[in-house]
Amino acid sequence: MNLSEKNIPVHHLTSEPFQLMTLDTGHPENFNDVHRHNFFEIIWFLQVNENSRMELDFENHILKNSQICIIAPGQVFNMKLRGEKGYVLAISREIFKEACDVETILTGGTCPFSLDPQSAETCSIIVSLMEEEYKNASRIDLLKTYLRAFCIIITEQINIQDPLINDRQRIQELVRLIEEHYTTEKESGFYADQIKISTHHLNDIVRLSRGTTVKKMIAQRLLLEAKRELRFGALTVKEIAFKLGFSDASYFSRFFKKQTGLSPDGFKMGNH
Secondary structure, eight states: OOGGGOOOOEEEEOOOOOOEEEEESOOOOGGSSSSSEEEEEEEEEEOOOOOEEEEEETTTEEOOTEEEEEEOOOEEEEOOOHHHHHEEEEEEEHHHHHHHHOHHHHHHOOOEEEHHHHHHHHHHHHHHHHHHHHHHTTOOOHHHHHHHHHHHHHHHHHTOOOOOOOHHHHHHHHHHHHHHTTTOOOOOOHHHHHHHHOOHHHHHHHHHHSSHHHHHHHHHHHHHHHHHHHHHHOOOHHHEEEEEHHHSSHHHHHHHHHHSSOOOHHHTTTTO
């Protein structure tokens, strides 16, 4: 099978909308080869090795003990297990949206982030309760309550790094808007109008909190989707260009080469 014909496998939640597994005794076949999910997955890496790493949307991450990663539906994930210990929670979209209301996580998951010792201890108690309930009565309302508590603790850890609440909410709104409109709206002004602040102010917030610009965030989202389509989809370069809102394929090719140093065909064939 050629790379251009290869479709990325999508893993589905089968019998139940919530599953709890451990990394060492769970279902390691879920980690074989590149894949994506149609559900949310929380991985808590309690104990990793010196060379433990994972790939998420074409970015490599070196893992540390007590790190958590949240993978959103559609994200491309790859990791080879090497005896790491921890928990994997597979959660339907509906249940996860009840448990977590952080827009950035709902649209794009999180890269691995660390828990402080106190939060890790609290999360350990919650997961123990969750595990006991899951193995026994498995009452979904109780499992949802534990999951909500778990999400409150871990999202606080993310938020501590960004105490400017108004700016954080604006960034969350920007991420949501880009996710919704990036194929049709490629100008910063559209997003500033939607958030009801000036383009200059929005770029200042993005620069301070993300170290980038609105334009670059839109370009990164386009590039990520282009990479997914080129590597795992069945569309031609021309079809991808039109799907992503480019007026012609040559403009798309120039955009892709400027961002990556490769032509779309070069990336599609794995020359990177």
